[in-house]
Amino acid sequence: MGDITKVLEQCPICQCRQFYLSKDFNQFVGCLIMLIGIILVPFTYCLSLPVFALIDWLLHSKVQTIINCYKCGSEFRGFPKGNLKPFMHHIGLKYDKCR
Template sequence: MRPIVALACPSCERDIRVELPPSTSPICSTCGEAGPWDGTGLTDDGGLTACLACGHPELHTSKDFPQALGIGIVVVAALLAPFTFYASLAVAGLLDALLYRFSPNVVACYACEAAHRGFHAKPRHPGFDRTIFERLRFGERAVMGSPMRPGGTAGAEDPEH
């Protein structure tokens, strides 16, 4: 699988999918606007130290699983629960656990929310950290918020929840 970056168009907010290495700056197929591209956060072995779209060094790892599918499974199981003696809820839980286990990881940028798929796992980026998210979204108004780590999130520990 070739590395792919999915980023939002700055004009119409539709997804722009970029396969690496890009030949030119990414162009939105809907409106023709040029998307952001930094491209400097790639390591020699194919890992990420920063977002390839905006260059921000703080990234997080999550499962590449469509949330709507997970919610749909639970809703269908809940609707069937009275007719299946609630066994459908156990089946939904098992199915959800299996899908989660076998779903690939995606590395996402806190700043621009670009999704990086198919990149080398090293350096490892921690899971989502709400304090980083709030600091970037709300700035000085953030109730919580930790200062940026020197060098970003590459190789950092997972947040304590």
């Protein structure tokens, strides 16, 4: 636990040096929440949509940001974000070829 504040420079599994940020959030749960909101529209006079959008947003804001390795997809928690960015499609494509 001593070096937990160290910036993640290299993937310990595949030695890849490129990472992207993602939310530790189950996409399925997010979709389910919106679906319930849509289903309830006729009963709530469309009030369910903003309410469920808010619930969705609250869930998103509560979840941790995790760091993912581009090459092997490993997830890393507890590292500082540094200047990492969310998933970049063109970088992802580059690593797709290597798999």
